[in-house]
Amino acid sequence: MNPSRALVLFSGGQDSATCLAWALSRFDHVETLAFDYGQRHAVELQVRPALLERMRTLLPGAVATLGEDHLIALPLMADMSETALTADVEIALRADGLPNTFVPGRNLLFLTVAAMLAYRRGLDVLVGGMCETDYSGYPDCRDDTIKTLNNALNLGMATSLRIDTPLMKLDKAATWKLAHDLGGQALVDLIRSGTHTCYLGERGELHAWGYGCGVCPACELRARGYEQYLASTAQP
Numbered sequence: 001m002n003p004s005r006a007l008v009l010f011s012g013g014q015d016s017a018t019c020l021a022w023a024l025s026r027f028d029h030v031e032t033l034a035f036d037y038g039q040r041h042a043v044e045l046q047v048r049p050a051l052l053e054r055m056r057t058l059l060p061g062a063v064a065t066l067g068e069d070h071l072i073a074l075p076l077m078a079d080m081s082e083t084a085l086t087a088d089v090e091i092a093l094r095a096d097g098l099p100n101t102f103v104p105g106r107n108l109l110f111l112t113v114a115a116m117l118a119y120r121r122g123l124d125v126l127v128g129g130m131c132e133t134d135y136s137g138y139p140d141c142r143d144d145t146i147k148t149l150n151n152a153l154n155l156g157m158a159t160s161l162r163i164d165t166p167l168m169k170l171d172k173a174a175t176w177k178l179a180h181d182l183g184g185q186a187l188v189d190l191i192r193s194g195t196h197t198c199y200l201g202e203r204g205e206l207h208a209w210g211y212g213c214g215v216c217p218a219c220e221l222r223a224r225g226y227e228q229y230l231a232s233t234a235q236p
């Protein structure tokens with residue numbers, strides 16, 4: 001049987017917006033999910049509705065394919081962790097080399113909750129933007145982690161759910177290119193101006209690569225990737 005119903009972890013950032021476009025291009029029915037976990041960059045939750053609406057009109061077939069949007073609150077994340085993503089702490093590298101934006105187990109929890117929702121909604125595939133190419137050292141973004149969790153979820157829930165991670169082997173430049181392949185310049189422009197990636201929630205100035213403070217790790221990665229993408233598409 002060919003799975004045709006997907007649930008996209010759609011936070012409102014560049015990666016998850018690209019994943020959503022990817023999912024809309026290949027599944028019959030696509031639902032979306034975001035988590036409210038006390039993130040400092042809660043602005044990403046605010047940009048989602050407009051982004052979803054634009055995606056619906058921009059991508060062919062999306063009106064029929066794009067289904068319900070879900071928002072699940074996970075306040076326990078902020079209760080349990082004191083990291084730079086959820087508390088007012090300066091972003092820095094920790095002694096073990098991981099950035100202090102690392103929320104231990106975040107993607108494991110997100111995917112487990114997503115699997116529970118998919119079970120209830122009768123959805124066969126989870127789509128997530130995890131990426132091990134420039135993954136900031138987050139161990140829960142590794143391909144091995146996701147595959148192993150996929151097995152554990154199916155064993156533990158007696159399901160045949162599949163976790164798709166279309167960005168796993170892509171760098172940020174390739175992610176921009178994928179957006180272009182999926183929706184042309186219009187989708188690139190929408191992702192540029194309509195998504196949010198900055199860890200600090202800064203949305204004052206629109207740079208070439210989008211909104212953000214320009215100096216946090218997420219902004220740096222996004223800006224560098226966009227420059228590389230532009231360089232790769234420049235005419236000789």
Ligand code: ZN
Pocket residue numbers: 197198199200201202212213214215216217218219220
């Ligand atoms: Zn930033």
